[in-house]
Amino acid sequence: MDSLADDFASGAFSDVAPPCLSLYQPTHRSHPENRQDPIRFKNLVRLLAASLGQRYSRRELAPLLEPFDALADDAAFWNHALDGLAVLRSADGFRVYRLQRPVPELAVVGDSFHVKPLIRVLQSADRYQVLGLSLKEIRLFDGNRDVLDEVELGTTLTETIAAAAETEEREAHVRGLTKGAGPTAGVRWGVGGKREKGDTDRERFFRIVDRVVLEHHSRPAGVPLLLAALPEHHHPFRRITRNGFLLDDSLDVHPDALSPADLRERAWRAIEPHYLIRLDGLVEMFGRARSRELGTGDPSEAAYNAVAGRIATLLIDADRHVPARIDPDTGFIETDDLADPATDDLLDDIGEWVLRNGGQVVIVPRDRMPTETGIAAIYRY
Numbered sequence: 001m002d003s004l005a006d007d008f009a010s011g012a013f014s015d016v017a018p019p020c021l022s023l024y025q026p027t028h029r030s031h032p033e034n035r036q037d038p039i040r041f042k043n044l045v046r047l048l049a050a051s052l053g054q055r056y057s058r059r060e061l062a063p064l065l066e067p068f069d070a071l072a073d074d075a076a077f078w079n080h081a082l083d084g085l086a087v088l089r090s091a092d093g094f095r096v097y098r099l100q101r102p103v104p105e106l107a108v109v110g111d112s113f114h115v116k117p118l119i120r121v122l123q124s125a126d127r128y129q130v131l132g133l134s135l136k137e138i139r140l141f142d143g144n145r146d147v148l149d150e151v152e153l154g155t156t157l158t159e160t161i162a163a164a165a166e167t168e169e170r171e172a173h174v175r176g177l178t179k180g181a182g183p184t185a186g187v188r189w190g191v192g193g194k195r196e197k198g199d200t201d202r203e204r205f206f207r208i209v210d211r212v213v214l215e216h217h218s219r220p221a222g223v224p225l226l227l228a229a230l231p232e233h234h235h236p237f238r239r240i241t242r243n244g245f246l247l248d249d250s251l252d253v254h255p256d257a258l259s260p261a262d263l264r265e266r267a268w269r270a271i272e273p274h275y276l277i278r279l280d281g282l283v284e285m286f287g288r289a290r291s292r293e294l295g296t297g298d299p300s301e302a303a304y305n306a307v308a309g310r311i312a313t314l315l316i317d318a319d320r321h322v323p324a325r326i327d328p329d330t331g332f333i334e335t336d337d338l339a340d341p342a343t344d345d346l347l348d349d350i351g352e353w354v355l356r357n358g359g360q361v362v363i364v365p366r367d368r369m370p371t372e373t374g375i376a377a378i379y380r381y
Helices: 004-010 033-052 058-072 116-122 156-167 195-221 231-240 260-291 299-307 346-356
Strands: 020-026 084-090 093-099 106-110 128-133 137-143 148-150 225-229 246-251 311-317 360-364 375-379
Touching (some): 004 116, 004 195, 033 058, 033 106, 058 084, 084 116, 116 346, 116 360, 137 195, 148 260, 260 311, 260 360, 311 346
Parallel strands (some): 128 225, 225 246
Antiparallel strands (some): 020 084, 084 093, 137 148, 311 375
């Protein structure tokens, strides 16, 4: 499964070869609701095919739609669905993302990807990660206030540990380096030898894990990281970590010892105070900025300044949709002749411009927004 945070951070959605096909749909985690998901998916693929058919021949259509057809028939994929699905296809790539939040149904073809729903997912203020750490297993989880799901680590962590083990000439101390079975399995590892060798192996192993999690997960996601491990592993890991996203709070238990529901409940209990402090800080920052004429809740002003690259931080109402778009040349708002009012959302357009110009976007619950307009912008200068 592709990593949304990694791809977004690396710019994988820009400079792609058209046509660009974007498909979104809500999905279901359990039976019998999930039986309808592949059917709805096939219906959306038909819409893509109809749109493509206006500009491309059948011979050109076939290779573009082939991976969609294969995914529609993949029973194992649909049996492991989350709450939403995003599928992006260009002339030179195909990416699939399971999402922890539902998204509206959409099938659109353009010269670039439609990524606004992904901004809503990635920039939500309640996102966090949990690192399950032991001497035998590494597990990573992505969560928000409602759900917590295990991340498929793939081969990255395994290969990095193996390469580091070879470089540091410690093959003799490593036992059973394997990738666990299943789509969400962690990475297993083992140490051997005498106690002092075991302590050295543990420190080296923790250092490697810290580096890989930081580079491939924490930095791309940019969300708080909660450590879940037995008490005796906390101090050794914190002594070597360089991960600035790691919270001081932690769980004194490995995830294996908890049910998924208990792990989510305990993790959110630890994360929620940090989440509320962050929101309060952003709201207070906006209030100070607006009092000095360095912030605005006016969508027109925010749109103009977003295009100009002046916005440092943008707060967007999680539930608000404003059918309009921005003229990229002037920064003015357009409300007439919208191609599709359901996809032309002013707030997300402003958010895209802020991200494009290196600013920060935060999706905020409506009851925490400091304005009634659905937007709050803090300027750089």
